[in-house]
Amino acid sequence: MSKLALVTGATSGIGKAFAERLAADGYDLIIVGRSKDRLEEFATAHPEVTVRTVAADLSTDIGVDTVADICATEPLTMLVNNAGVAHYMPLAQLPADKARELVHVKVVAPTMLTRAAVAGMQERGEGKIINVAGMIAFSAPADRSVMPRRAVYAGSLAHLVAMSQTLSAELEDTGVQVQVLCPGVVATEFHTRQGLDMSVVPRMSAEDVVTAGLRGLELGEVVCAPGVEDAGLLDAVFQADLAAFGGQSPALASRYRAS
Numbered sequence: 001m002s003k004l005a006l007v008t009g010a011t012s013g014i015g016k017a018f019a020e021r022l023a024a025d026g027y028d029l030i031i032v033g034r035s036k037d038r039l040e041e042f043a044t045a046h047p048e049v050t051v052r053t054v055a056a057d058l059s060t061d062i063g064v065d066t067v068a069d070i071c072a073t074e075p076l077t078m079l080v081n082n083a084g085v086a087h088y089m090p091l092a093q094l095p096a097d098k099a100r101e102l103v104h105v106k107v108v109a110p111t112m113l114t115r116a117a118v119a120g121m122q123e124r125g126e127g128k129i130i131n132v133a134g135m136i137a138f139s140a141p142a143d144r145s146v147m148p149r150r151a152v153y154a155g156s157l158a159h160l161v162a163m164s165q166t167l168s169a170e171l172e173d174t175g176v177q178v179q180v181l182c183p184g185v186v187a188t189e190f191h192t193r194q195g196l197d198m199s200v201v202p203r204m205s206a207e208d209v210v211t212a213g214l215r216g217l218e219l220g221e222v223v224c225a226p227g228v229e230d231a232g233l234l235d236a237v238f239q240a241d242l243a244a245f246g247g248q249s250p251a252l253a254s255r256y257r258a259s
Helices: 011-026 034-045 061-073 095-126 151-169 206-219 233-248
Strands: 004-008 028-031 051-055 080-081 127-132 176-181
Touching: 004 011, 004 061, 004 095, 011 028, 011 080, 011 127, 028 034, 034 051, 051 061, 061 095, 080 095, 080 176, 095 127, 095 151, 095 176, 127 151, 151 176, 151 233, 176 206
Parallel strands: 004 028, 004 080, 028 051, 080 127, 127 176
Antiparallel strands: none
8 A cells, every 4th residue: 555644834844854755755745835836846846656735724724624634534654743833932022813823833733633644543553643843842941041932832842742742652552653853953944934043053954854753753752852862861851750740649748838
């Protein structure tokens, strides 16, 4: 049976790099993005595989529902939830429409597309889901000296980490793998579209991010951090999470009791 992957945000950056790599690996593709011209350009450049283009805006309910219907009805081998926007801004300064767009693209869309795809993957006994987040998901404890401030952005990526880890446990022994891919700063159009000049910042290539994500699936990694050499650091974070979760009690902690 042919392999079929759906990639969101496929017209540039990490999403395009995923589409390129998967096409080279023989996947037929459903590529999603806002720019119809860019989608068609990609399809024309890859006649060796079947490429279906879907122009959809995942910041809207209509866009999410359109792609979710495809995820629910097509026999996807892989789903890559990559679409994103940045909107780096303190919450009090973040316009409501930008906050809504960010949450829709990085929380609502991957949640609903994953929900739509996962039942069919379970029935077929195979499938891979990659949710593209970022290392900013782990930056929340940083103090105010760490700039730029980006509460909604960091929170949306943290959602992807927690959802992916929990979903991976739900899908154990079903043949369906889930990964959250957490790169650092990547050399793409992502930041320039937000008016940020990252030219002097060392950045990983989108191609290396894709290499890490696909190799991470082979290694069985649920959280893939392409730029973190010591994977034990991630293990320590997750063990601390579980220790805090396991340390709770119905009794009020002593520090909250009147002295």
